[in-house]
Amino acid sequence: xxxxxxxxxxxPGTNVAKLPSGSFTIDRTGRIVASTLPRAFDEKLTxxxxxxxxxxxxxxxxxxxxxxxxxxHYAGLKITARELRGGAMxxxxxxxxx
Numbered sequence: 877x878x879x880x881x882x883x884x885x886x887x888p889g890t891n892v893a894k895l896p897s898g899s900f901t902i903d904r905t906g907r908i909v910a911s912t913l914p915r916a917f918d919e920k921l922t923x924x925x926x927x928x929x930x931x932x933x934x935x936x937x938x939x940x941x942x943x944x945x946x947x948x949h950y951a952g953l954k955i956t957a958r959e960l961r962g963g964a965m966x967x968x969x970x971x972x973x974x
Contacts (some may be wrong), residue, residue, distance in 0.1 A: 885914060893951055894912050895953050895968075895970035896917045896968050896970075898911065898912040898914065898951075898964075898967075898968060899913070899916075899965060899968065900912070900913055900922060900926065900966055900968075901960070901964070901965050901966070902920060902926035902927075902929070902930060902963055902964050902966065903962070903963040904961070904963050906923070906926065906930060908926060909963075913943070913968065917955055922964060924972055925955065925966060925968075926964065929946070929955075929957040929964050930963070930964055932946065932957075933957075933959045933964060933973070935948070937950035943959065944955065944958065944959050945959070950973060952965075952970060953970060953971060954969045954971050955967070956969075
């Protein structure tokens with residue numbers, strides 16, 4: 877029993893949540909219409925990212941800045957967003973280290 881217990885213990889760092897990888901589409905009203913993100917990823921966070929991206933594209937349009945795509949590197953997460961007629965397609969991927 878003691879020998880088998882060695883395999884059941886978690887090593888340090890194994891309980892760290894993995895950063896998501898996937899994409900989602902948000903319409904001009906802020907509603908998420910499609911997603912390939914894992915179900916475990918917080919929907920509130922997805923919505924918040926989407927709203928910020930929509931706001932960014934709207935503000936760029938307001939000042940006549942032709943912004944169609946943005947790349948954001950944030951805390952180990954790469955966010956790529958493409959404008960889609962008022963909505964956006966947003967891609968999330970962990971930054972590769974090393």
